[in-house]
Amino acid sequence: AQKVTQAQTEISVVEKEDVTLDCVYETRDTTYYLFWYKQPPSGELVFLIRRNSFDEQNEISGRYSWNFQKSTSSFNFTITASQVVDSAVYFCALTPPDIMDTGRRALTFGSGTRLQVQP
């Protein structure tokens, strides 16, 4: 069984502050994929990143960075110099690879962290 825990229900910061969203996962699979999705107030789900469990290198994309630590089963997401447009609910998700390409592997989501960035 898989499980994704996002212990931070809601975070509020002031614009330009850095903020880290935590994600801890449980899986028995030796290979898996981790994801982050953003859900802005408009409601749609926006894909941010996918990380293969084999690749433990941190990744940076503009103001966004991700810290994957297999030893602690964590995949944390940091926003540097936050902006009001970053206000959203952020979901971390996990899936084993669909090695046999059956379509029967679906994402398991955490409960989400609501980030509010105040001007």
Place this chain on the structure above:
Amino acid sequence: NAGVTQTPKFRVLKTGQSMTLLCAQDMNHEYMYWYRQDPGMGLRLIHYSVGEGTTAKGEVPDGYNVSRLKKQNFLLGLESAAPSQTSVYFCASRPTGVRSEKLFFGSGTQLSVL
């Protein structure tokens, strides 16, 4: 460039009424999924389909039925709506192929059952 389209976007039902949510994708994806989103619980898988004419149960299938008569469409039905089915429903799809686990989501349907 529509992607995944869900209709309707909003709906209010009375307990016991029935309705169908439509999901349509124009990306020729083989696999389609229905999730529900509830506060504090994230997204949970209701049903999914691995191809035209196939459906399977997910984590929370009770009270829902689905059909995939055409590859591009995946319908979610509520035969007798209950207040516990008040939620936001998301449809998602993805293509076949290894390393294609990324899901493409629709914009959601907000359903209230009174």
